[in-house]
Amino acid sequence: MKSKKKHEKTRLGFFSLTCCEGCELAVLELNRDFVKALGFVEILESRMLREKNPPQELDIAFVEGSIVGKDDLEKAQKIRERSRFLVAMGACATIAGIPGIRNALPEKIKSALPQRAVKKPLEAVHKLSDFVKVDFELQGCAINEKEFLKVLVQFHNGFFPRLENVPVCKECKEKENPCLLLEGKACLGPASYAGCNALCPSQKAQCIGCRGFTKDANFSALKRLFKEFGLTEGETKNIFTYFNPDPFAEASNARQ
Ligand code: SF4
Ligand code: SF4
Ligand code: SF4
Known part of the structure; x- marks a missing residue:
């Protein structure tokens, strides 16, 4: 695939698989900053922006x-073939997110779910990296639009962005929020990737892990703590699996 010359605009495409399209909407919410970005990017495909060109090579x-x-x-495989970099955007793409809730449901409930909207459904709901190479994952439901812009500028300038293995608690502490765990509330901040500026705990709502779990998360300690708070196993599982695969499921890959 031909690489981009320094002065050339970065050719982008936005694509949606099964989801609510809220992440692309978050990009559009950048408003003026997004219009500024149009000085160095060219959007070749986007359903929301009504940009439709014949399929061609993309930078991102x-x-x-x-x-x-x-x-x-x-669709994902075809996009991969013609893209230099592929960025998975949002919880649905990075951790199977909301559609992936289905994977952790008991078989009886799963089989009762209506399937008519999905053509040729797979056995389980998958994140993008289960099937295609992903160069970077933008976390969150929806993504953080500022983070999107930062990553876009880094790719455009030839840098490879990196996700820091830091939990939400770090940002929560920096904001001096009172800790919800001390109030007996089951918060997943210690196990979830930061980058949202501790959005939920700052509104006194528990983190439910929409940015995915960090590599070194101590799930057993959280499980013990939630039990002390009076939560049943089922309730704890529901919290862990709202966005993510069950960390206690066999091989930790209930969604794969
Ligand atoms: S991650 Fe959330 S906002 Fe983004 S597409 Fe999925 S459900 Fe919608
Ligand atoms: S409220 Fe949640 S995110 Fe904030 S410090 Fe406590 S556990 Fe961490
Ligand atoms: S606090 Fe947790 S659930 Fe809320 S936006 Fe951040 S990572 Fe997502």
């Missing part, structure tokens, strides 16, 4: 949504 493909059916899978 931003893909939101989970792989739920074969159509999603084929």
Whole structure:
């Protein structure tokens, strides 16, 4: 694939698999900053912006949504083939997110769910990296638009962005929020990637892990603590699996 010359605009495409399209919407919410970015990027494909060009090589493909059916899978593979970099955008794409809730449900409930909207559904809901190479993951439900812009500028300037293995608690402490765990509330901040500026705990709501779990998260300690708070196993599982695969499921890959 031909690489971009320094003075050339970065060619982008935005694509949606199974999702609510809220992550692309978050990008549009950048408003003036996004218009400024148009000075160095060219958007070749975006359903929301009504940009539709014949499929061609892209510098960066931003893909939101989970792989739920074969159509999603084929679409993701075709996008990968013609993109220099592929960025998974949002919880649906990075950790299977909301569509992936289905994976942790008991078989009886799962089979009762209506399937008519999904063409050729797969056995389980998948994150993008289960099937295609992903160069960077923008976390969150929805993504943080400022983070999107930062990553876009880094790619444009030839730098490879990096996700820091830091939990939400770090940002929460920096904001001097009172800790919800001390109030007996089951917060997943210690296990979830930072980058949202501790959005939920700053509003007194528990973190439910929409940015994915950090590599060294101590799930057993949190599970013990939640039990002390009076939560049943089922309630704890529901909290852990709202966005993420069950960390206690066999091989930790309930969603794979
Ligand atoms: S991550 Fe959240 S906001 Fe983004 S597409 Fe999925 S459900 Fe929508
Ligand atoms: S409220 Fe949640 S995110 Fe904030 S410090 Fe406590 S556990 Fe961490
Ligand atoms: S606090 Fe947790 S659930 Fe809320 S936005 Fe941040 S990572 Fe997502």
